Amino acid sequence: MPGSPRRPARIWLLAVLVVPVVLTALLVAFKGDGLSNATADEAGTAQPPAPTTTTPPSASTTVVPPQPTAAPFSVAWTEDTGLSVTASLQDQAARDKVVDEIQSLLDTNETFGDQLTVDAATGLANPNALVGLLQALRAATGDVAVRYDGTTITLTGDVADQATKATAARAAAKAVPGAVVANQLRVPTAVKPPVSEACQTFESRLAQLTGQHKILFLSGTAIVSERSRGSVERVAALLKSCATARIEVAGHTDNLGDPSTSLPLSQRRADAVTAQLVRLGVPAGRIISRGYGESEPVASNRTSAGRIANRRVEIRVP
Numbered sequence: 001m002p003g004s005p006r007r008p009a010r011i012w013l014l015a016v017l018v019v020p021v022v023l024t025a026l027l028v029a030f031k032g033d034g035l036s037n038a039t040a041d042e043a044g045t046a047q048p049p050a051p052t053t054t055t056p057p058s059a060s061t062t063v064v065p066p067q068p069t070a071a072p073f074s075v076a077w078t079e080d081t082g083l084s085v086t087a088s089l090q091d092q093a094a095r096d097k098v099v100d101e102i103q104s105l106l107d108t109n110e111t112f113g114d115q116l117t118v119d120a121a122t123g124l125a126n127p128n129a130l131v132g133l134l135q136a137l138r139a140a141t142g143d144v145a146v147r148y149d150g151t152t153i154t155l156t157g158d159v160a161d162q163a164t165k166a167t168a169a170r171a172a173a174k175a176v177p178g179a180v181v182a183n184q185l186r187v188p189t190a191v192k193p194p195v196s197e198a199c200q201t202f203e204s205r206l207a208q209l210t211g212q213h214k215i216l217f218l219s220g221t222a223i224v225s226e227r228s229r230g231s232v233e234r235v236a237a238l239l240k241s242c243a244t245a246r247i248e249v250a251g252h253t254d255n256l257g258d259p260s261t262s263l264p265l266s267q268r269r270a271d272a273v274t275a276q277l278v279r280l281g282v283p284a285g286r287i288i289s290r291g292y293g294e295s296e297p298v299a300s301n302r303t304s305a306g307r308i309a310n311r312r313v314e315i316r317v318p
Helices: 004-045 094-106 127-137 160-176 204-210 226-240 259-279 303-311
Strands: 073-078 082-089 110-117 140-147 152-159 180-184 246-251 285-291 312-316
Touching: 073 127, 082 094, 082 127, 094 127, 094 259, 094 303, 110 204, 127 140, 127 204, 140 160, 152 160, 204 226, 204 246, 204 312, 246 259, 259 285
Parallel strands: 082 110, 152 180, 246 285
Antiparallel strands: 073 082, 073 140, 140 152, 246 312
16 A cells, blocks of 8 residues: 555654653652652651640530638627627527527626627538637637638737637637638736845845854754854844745865764754744745755864864855
């Protein structure tokens, strides 16, 4: 047929034109796919931020309303107006209980300012705690008050001692659990009576007296020498000038006797002077009697005068 020999050339020409196009398309597809895979691999190594999830409120969630707090209350006890109580209780039975307890705390003809109400929502849940608070304040030594403002219970006034102050604070804490307790109760400091001039100068006057008037003894005895008896009387008079003064009567000996007998002898000497002071009107409880034997000489025992000086009783403030 004419033209038949040229068909292969057309097929070859078509292949020449089509194959490059197909190869190019395949190459582009391969590169694109590889690029996508590389990007995906790189993205897989990164740490994405944790997703933030917001939980929508559940339709079944119940909103709990805030619990009501106890209503403010006050208790005041004054010498002029007596007791007044302003408070709310949760029910009538609690109110009646508090009234009965208050009446039991009062004297027969004594009344109180009754400002007690009933409030089931904010009334005090523990009437016993309020009664305990009243009982603690009953021991007050003057005007006293307790006030609760919804947050803090404040206690003011004077009470007899620290134990009463602590008891009142505990009772306040029980009345309103969780409330702040400001314990401003005062325990008055005991006022000491003024010291008389005689007592202020007692020790110096005693030292001067005993320095001038010795109390000496006969050798080997617990007998006060004749000339020393007046010294004991002077000491008794001095002790009577200051009713709070206390003294030590210290007995001593020389070293002529046996040491085993010196100490008992010195004690007998101290006891002898003590007995004489008591006879002269000095309370025995203000005197300490003690013997020291020959352990505290004031002079040499080598001379007669020294031994006489050592056979003595000293009177001093302990």
